[in-house]
Amino acid sequence: MESQFVSPFPGDLLGCLSYTFPEGTHAIGRLDKNSEGLLLLTTNKKITSLLFQSNVPHKRTYLVQVKHKMGQESLQTLITGLDIRIKGGENYRTPPCEAKIVKYEELKFHAHGRHKASLITTWLTITLTEGKFHQVRKMVLAAGHRCMRLIRISIEDMELGDLRPGEIRIVEQEQFFRQLNLDTSSLISPSSPQ
Structure with missing residues (x-):
């Protein structure tokens, strides 16, 4: 499965999963098509830069x-x-x-x-x-x-565990930030996306 919702090429995409994702959901740290495992999805566009483009290695x-x-x-x-x-x-x-x-x-x-x-x-x-x-x-x-x-x-501390292919686990925003060891004090607010 491609770790994206839209692709110019035919094939299984994240949108094929039996789950209704909130508008604006995107993958953080994609996996190539031949890889498998933990894939993080969020509606918060700042998470990618905090996790993979910051000076703090994760x-x-x-x-x-x-x-x-x-x-x-x-x-x-x-x-x-x-x-x-x-x-x-x-x-x-x-x-x-x-x-x-x-x-x-x-x-x-x-x-x-x-x-x-x-x-x-x-x-x-x-x-x-x-x-x-x-x-x-x-x-x-x-x-x-x-x-x-x-x-x-x-x-980081976010683990695949016993999650099976195609399964989705919802993680509360505070736990999500904590397990990823992100300094997000400016991002957490009651109206922040998940």
């Missing part, structure tokens, strides 16, 4: 499944930062981040419809304070692994 944590077994050396390159390619073919050095291996998993499948095969995959968490240029996917690729799944599990 953490985003992703659960990532990659092909093959990732070793400590590759994990360390993610943690210390590495070069990724961005638009225009330029290199971008990622800043240090938090990363840890959660588990290894063996996937079994039928190869060419006849014989069974298996593939070892690695699940890891990566916590960043930025998310530029499809950064997580490019980081794990630069570390020698292909991203198979990418799930955003939290933004």
Whole structure:
């Protein structure tokens, strides 16, 4: 699903969900089409700049499944930062981040419809304070692994928890600001949008 309400291209959009959103609702910190997980929606246009464009960094944590077994050396390159390619073919050095291996998993499948095969995959968490240029996917690729799944599990203290795909959880404005660690004293008023 696209994390937007309007698109020039056909496909599932946020408006396809069985919920009536207030006028002016928009996504904060979009997910690309091949990613899944926590997506924040609000009618308050100032939240995006407070969360992703301010001088105060805000953490985003992703659960990532990659092909093959990732070793400590590759994990360390993610943690210390590495070069990724961005638009225009330029290199971008990622800043240090938090990363840890959660588990290894063996996937079994039928190869060419006849014989069974298996593939070892690695699940890891990566916590960043930025998310530029499809950064997580490019980081794990630069570390020698292909991203198979990418799930955003939290933004600051706002967690995906047991929320299922397509489910919506209403969060009161004060709790929303508190869990996102936003200094919004000038934004909170009885008439402020949610």
